[in-house]
Amino acid sequence: MDTQLTHHSRFGGCGAKINPGDLSDILCAIDVPENANVIVGLKGFDDAGVYRLNDELALVQTVDFFTPVVNDPYWFGQIAAANALSDIYAMGATPITALNIVCFSPKKFDIGLLREILRGGTDKLRDSEASLLGGHSVEDDEIKYGLAVTGVVNPQQMVRNEGAQPGDLLILTKPLGTGILISAMKGNRVSKETEEHLVTVMAALNRHASELMISAHAHAATDVTGFGLAGHLKEMIKENLGVEIYADKLPYFPESQELYAEGFLPSAFYTNRDFYTPFVEIDEEVACSRFLGDLLFDPQSSGGLLIALEEDSFDAFLREALRLSVDHWVIGRSTQGPKGTIRVR
Ligand code: CO
Numbered sequence: 652m653d654t655q656l657t658h659h660s661r662f663g664g665c666g667a668k669i670n671p672g673d674l675s676d677i678l679c680a681i682d683v684p685e686n687a688n689v690i691v692g693l694k695g696f697d698d699a700g701v702y703r704l705n706d707e708l709a710l711v712q713t714v715d716f717f718t719p720v721v722n723d724p725y726w727f728g729q730i731a732a733a734n735a736l737s738d739i740y741a742m743g744a745t746p747i748t749a750l751n752i753v754c755f756s757p758k759k760f761d762i763g764l765l766r767e768i769l770r771g772g773t774d775k776l777r778d779s780e781a782s783l784l785g786g787h788s789v790e791d792d793e794i795k796y797g798l799a800v801t802g803v804v805n806p807q808q809m810v811r812n813e814g815a816q817p818g819d820l821l822i823l824t825k826p827l828g829t830g831i832l833i834s835a836m837k838g839n840r841v842s843k844e845t846e847e848h849l850v851t852v853m854a855a856l857n858r859h860a861s862e863l864m865i866s867a868h869a870h871a872a873t874d875v876t877g878f879g880l881a882g883h884l885k886e887m888i889k890e891n892l893g894v895e896i897y898a899d900k901l902p903y904f905p906e907s908q909e910l911y912a913e914g915f916l917p918s919a920f921y922t923n924r925d926f927y928t929p930f931v932e933i934d935e936e937v938a939c940s941r942f943l944g945d946l947l948f949d950p951q952s953s954g955g956l957l958i959a960l961e962e963d964s965f966d967a968f969l970r971e972a973l974r975l976s977v978d979h980w981v982i983g984r985s986t987q988g989p990k991g992t993i994r995v996r
Pocket residue numbers: 697698737738741873874875876
């Protein structure tokens with residue numbers, strides 16, 4: 652019986668292994684069924700789909716599951732659930748129900764591991780106050796776990812990944828570097844303290860961050876996951892806006908810098924860097940520190956919210972952030988242009 656969860660994840664646990672360009676080509680070529688009540692559908696590339704029930708109420712739906720990112724099954728369950736719930740929070744919605752998605756082989760692994768994974772997921776769901784209604788499992792030699800989550804939102808209050816205005820502040824609510832640390836953890840190269848810090852951050856719900864952005868009337872938001880900061884910024888600005896990122900303001904797990912230098916990089920990092928480099932302009936001074944520039948391409952697991960906020964709303968945002976104890980870093984600003992470009996300075 653195996654007990655090392657992560658040794659069996661051939662693809663690592665950071666999502667986004669399919670080239671983001673190929674994925675959008677495939678999806679754009681498919682004629683998807685959508686009626687007039689679909690507010691946010693497949694082609695919006697938003698965090699979750701949104702379907703109008705009436706003028707005040709819309710359903711918000713998302714699904715996310717992945718291979719173990721940590722060896723501890725209880726923590727993995729919590730992280731996978733927090734990650735799945737995050738797409739609901741990124742829309743400014745409230746999760747109400749969830750379904751488990753389980754891939755597991757009782758022949759290969761001790762069933763106790765599955766019990767711990769599900770206990771972790773369920774405890775996290777309880778924190779979100781969503782109800783677990785059921786689920787589906789498939790026998791699979793590679794463990795995978797996650798949730799399909801349904802939420803509700805008032806369509807007028809919903810926060811999309813587009814909608815940022817020139818001059819908006821860009822705020823991030825969790826540090827970067829999880830992809831580097833997860834890949835170093837598989838080589839047992841991460842200190843106990845950093846590992847504890849990392850799992851606590853990844854397992855933290857984006858619930859309060861979501862409440863915070865709604866109360867501050869954020870213009871746009873998304874959660875930073877497999878495509879890294881660069882990929883999710885690009886989704887936010889599309890071809891309508893530019894963005895300026897302050898490299899010295901980027902938050903990251905301190906140990907990720909030295910592990911990056913040792914070469915611990917997940918495969919999705921390279922996919923992201925190849926795909927998004929044409930949209931990123933790194934100023935010369937920043938380019939000297941390859942780490943800060945490359946941090947933009949690090950795939951995140953259960954990352955924080957990236958929020959676009961009018962500067963005038965920032966005082967109110969700060970007061971609420973303090974009240975709700977939400978970590979936050981102002982990492983840049985959206986600009987008039989060059990459109991579609993992420994400038995790092
Ligand atoms: Co998302």
